[in-house]
Amino acid sequence: MYVRKVYTLVFLREDSRLLLGLKKRGFGINKWNGFGGKLEPEETVIDAAARELKEECCINAKASDLKHIGNLEFTFEGESTLMDVKVFTSKIFNGEPQETDEMRPRWFNIDALPFEEMWPDDRIWFPYMLNSKLFFAQFHYKGFDSILKYNIVELHSVQDLYKNH
Numbered sequence: 001m002y003v004r005k006v007y008t009l010v011f012l013r014e015d016s017r018l019l020l021g022l023k024k025r026g027f028g029i030n031k032w033n034g035f036g037g038k039l040e041p042e043e044t045v046i047d048a049a050a051r052e053l054k055e056e057c058c059i060n061a062k063a064s065d066l067k068h069i070g071n072l073e074f075t076f077e078g079e080s081t082l083m084d085v086k087v088f089t090s091k092i093f094n095g096e097p098q099e100t101d102e103m104r105p106r107w108f109n110i111d112a113l114p115f116e117e118m119w120p121d122d123r124i125w126f127p128y129m130l131n132s133k134l135f136f137a138q139f140h141y142k143g144f145d146s147i148l149k150y151n152i153v154e155l156h157s158v159q160d161l162y163k164n165h
């Protein structure tokens, strides 16, 4: 039995570019990723997604402009935590990305994403996100670098994102 912890993860898209941030501290340090984190008490997932985006790179996006595109579940050999990551994308936002204590933002062309410096699972599910396909994926890791097994499926409606568990 796993203890589920919910996280948010937001990616902003502008034409053929994707905004990533280099994590400067904590879990995932020195990896490029989207912007997100844990929920605060009583906070909804969508509000947490907008808040983390603002806190980590100073961009404002309305919760209603964030599109829920996928769910990721991460488990780790020998550990009881299940990380339940809700992935959002948006093309509608305000402001210029700015470096914060947590993240150094940078726009990347989607044909030149820095996968060598990202989580290993990203190569597997990014194609779904970049092609606007809804998805559900599960990854079982040994440590933080080695994927022992995974499963990924395309979903066909937003409602399916809420049927996984």
Ligand SMILES: Nc1ncnc2c1[nH]c(=O)n2[C@H]1C[C@H](O)[C@@H](COP(=O)(O)OP(=O)(O)OP(=O)(O)O)O1
Pocket: 007, 008, 009, 010, 026, 027, 028, 033, 034, 035, 036, 037, 038, 039, 074, 083, 085, 119, 120, 121, 122
């Ligand atoms: N394997 C993998 N692939 C893609 N994205 C992620 C992972 N593991 C992850 O944790 N993530 C994402 C999920 C979250 O968006 C962040 C991790 O959040 P974290 O920085 O721990 O949460 P915060 O609430 O911001 O943390 P503190 O502010 O308390 O440091 O990475």
